[in-house]
Amino acid sequence: MSKTKNFAVVLSAVVLVCCGALILGQKVNAAGEGKITGTVKLDGTAPHMKGIDMGKDPFCSKAHATDPGKMETYVVGSGGGLENVVLYITEGLTGPAASQTATTEPVFDQKNCMYTPHVLALDVDQKFKVTTSDQTTHNIHPLPNPMTGNIPWNQSQPPGAAPVEKSWKAPEVIPVQCNIHPWMHGWFVVVKGPYATSDSNGAYTINNVPPGSYTVTAWHEAAGTQTQKVTVAAGGSGSANFTFKAK
Amino acid sequence: MQRNNLRKWSSVFGAAAVVAFAMPSSAQQTKYDFETRMNIESHVGNITGHAKDAKPDYRRYCVGCHGELGDGNGENFPWVDPKPRNFQLGVFKCRSTPTGTLPTDQDLFDSIGRGFDRSNMPQWSTFTKQERTDLVAWVKHFSPRWVGEKPGTPITIPPEPEVTPERIKAGREVFARVQCWKCHGVLGQGDGPSAATLTDDLGRPIAPFNFAEGARPKCGDTDKDIYRIFMTGLDGTPMPSFADNIKPDEAWDLVFYLRTLMSQHSKEKAMAKQLGLKPVDPNAPAGQQ
Numbered sequence: 001m002s003k004t005k006n007f008a009v010v011l012s013a014v015v016l017v018c019c020g021a022l023i024l025g026q027k028v029n030a031a032g033e034g035k036i037t038g039t040v041k042l043d044g045t046a047p048h049m050k051g052i053d054m055g056k057d058p059f060c061s062k063a064h065a066t067d068p069g070k071m072e073t074y075v076v077g078s079g080g081g082l083e084n085v086v087l088y089i090t091e092g093l094t095g096p097a098a099s100q101t102a103t104t105e106p107v108f109d110q111k112n113c114m115y116t117p118h119v120l121a122l123d124v125d126q127k128f129k130v131t132t133s134d135q136t137t138h139n140i141h142p143l144p145n146p147m148t149g150n151i152p153w154n155q156s157q158p159p160g161a162a163p164v165e166k167s168w169k170a171p172e173v174i175p176v177q178c179n180i181h182p183w184m185h186g187w188f189v190v191v192k193g194p195y196a197t198s199d200s201n202g203a204y205t206i207n208n209v210p211p212g213s214y215t216v217t218a219w220h221e222a223a224g225t226q227t228q229k230v231t232v233a234a235g236g237s238g239s240a241n242f243t244f245k246a247k
Numbered sequence: 248m249q250r251n252n253l254r255k256w257s258s259v260f261g262a263a264a265v266v267a268f269a270m271p272s273s274a275q276q277t278k279y280d281f282e283t284r285m286n287i288e289s290h291v292g293n294i295t296g297h298a299k300d301a302k303p304d305y306r307r308y309c310v311g312c313h314g315e316l317g318d319g320n321g322e323n324f325p326w327v328d329p330k331p332r333n334f335q336l337g338v339f340k341c342r343s344t345p346t347g348t349l350p351t352d353q354d355l356f357d358s359i360g361r362g363f364d365r366s367n368m369p370q371w372s373t374f375t376k377q378e379r380t381d382l383v384a385w386v387k388h389f390s391p392r393w394v395g396e397k398p399g400t401p402i403t404i405p406p407e408p409e410v411t412p413e414r415i416k417a418g419r420e421v422f423a424r425v426q427c428w429k430c431h432g433v434l435g436q437g438d439g440p441s442a443a444t445l446t447d448d449l450g451r452p453i454a455p456f457n458f459a460e461g462a463r464p465k466c467g468d469t470d471k472d473i474y475r476i477f478m479t480g481l482d483g484t485p486m487p488s489f490a491d492n493i494k495p496d497e498a499w500d501l502v503f504y505l506r507t508l509m510s511q512h513s514k515e516k517a518m519a520k521q522l523g524l525k526p527v528d529p530n531a532p533a534g535q536q
Contacts, residue, residue, distance in 0.1 A: 056440040137426035139487035143448055146336045153347030154480050156487040158425040179485030180429045182444040
């Protein structure tokens with residue numbers, strides 16, 4: 001009698017806690033959550049980035065009159081820090097952390113005929129906004145592979161247009177372009193779980209990582225991908241530094 | 248008694264937990280096997296099409312360009328331009344539905360019957376309606392998108408108003424404001440500043456529509472068709488949707504103005520001549536055309 005009773009009580013308690021964790025989401029995890037930090041560097045001389053001739057659109061060329069635009073394939077900061085690298089967890093995520101969706105709503109802006117940011121990392125199903133700050137018409141045209149479950153679309157944004165709100169259904173690296181300004185090229189990097197993007201010094205912090213052992217992947221549009229094993233203690237932080245070779 | 252109750256509750260909770268944890272993974276699975284594909288149906292009016300009935304027609308008339316697998320890689324692929332549609336992607340130009348959504352069965356049915364001007368796709372009006380509806384189902388069976396995803400809701404088109412000189416002038420303002428001329432040119436001759444660098448979703452060069460050469464738009468040439476083209480966008484091409492940026496009433500104004508750019512005779516063209524309408528000035532400040 002008492003054995004069965006105990007078992008039933010323990011089971012319901014476990015189930016209740018699990019349900020609570022599911023409902024409350026991040027709040028319950030926050031206490032034990034850690035982070036993964038590090039820097040991404042480019043080894044060697046940074047490749048030369050070609051300048052962009054925006055002469056076809058007077059608005060764009062005027063916006064870049066003093067600061068000529070250039071390609072953003074490699075953006076290298078002081079000390080060789082590599083910007084626009086997306087870092088995310090490819091192995092080791094379990095339980096609620098793996099199925100949570102980030103709740104922030106990042107903005108992908110079209111400013112001075114360039115994409116800001118050049119690379120936007122997103123969680124699956126995370127909403128994001130596409131805005132325009134320009135006095136010229138853009139069309140925002142992401143090119144996912146429809147076989148993955150992400151569907152391509154193409155919307156215009158004339159001057160003063162309202163933001164476009166979207167999300168992606170599946171993990172994928174999605175190029176995005178403006179057909180009117182062919183130099184405009186950016187990326188939506190859709191991943192599952194916590195992620196971070198390296199800043200102008202190549203530094204990054206992946207927050208909201210529950211304790212455990214993980215494989216962290218660093219993705220760069222031209223330099224490729226690298227992986228590292230990282231262990232995060234409860235409330236602590238793991239560290240992973242990546243170095244890409246300049247091609 | 249107490250013991251029984253506990254047992255009952257623990258099993259209820261246990262089941263709830265299993266459901267809660269199992270949901271995220273099972274929701275992503277979609278069944279897409281041969282059986283499901285072959286049983287795909289299409290509905291046009293009161294006709295029901297069956298994919299398996301269209302196989303002989305497809306293999307006789309369509310396979311040369313669209314290929315056995317529907318990937319647009321038939322034996323004529325190298326000589327055909329624009330390239331045949333890849334049905335596996337489930338992305339279509341001519342839709343009544345918003346950008347990024349699947350077309351309706353009626354849209355595909357219309358495309359087969361209409362054909363595509365300035366391409367190798369002829370008008371297949373020689374098929375009976377039943378055959379065409381069957382072919383729609385066959386076209387759908389190539390793409391996994393049709394399993395689990397529904398077509399978009401067609402955009403609403405208000406009744407067409409009467410053409411007036413004021414509306415044509417208002418349409419000219421819209422043409423300037425949303426900058427149609429960036430690709431189509433101020434005279435609609437397909438020679439705007441961005442025209443030369445346009446590519447389709449697969450990276451192949453593509454030209455913007457030339458209104459002045461007397462051609463028919465690919466997705467139909469009634470006023471309603473033209474309305475639909477710029478309000479839904481032509482997916483897979485650089486032509487975006489303007490649904491968020493042109494109001495329904497303004498859209499009709501734009502349709503009337505686009506008519507004035509076409510070489511075909513029309514009421515709108517005569518009115519524009521009387522008004523002495525000039526092409527838009529790309530350098531004019533906003534709202535001062």
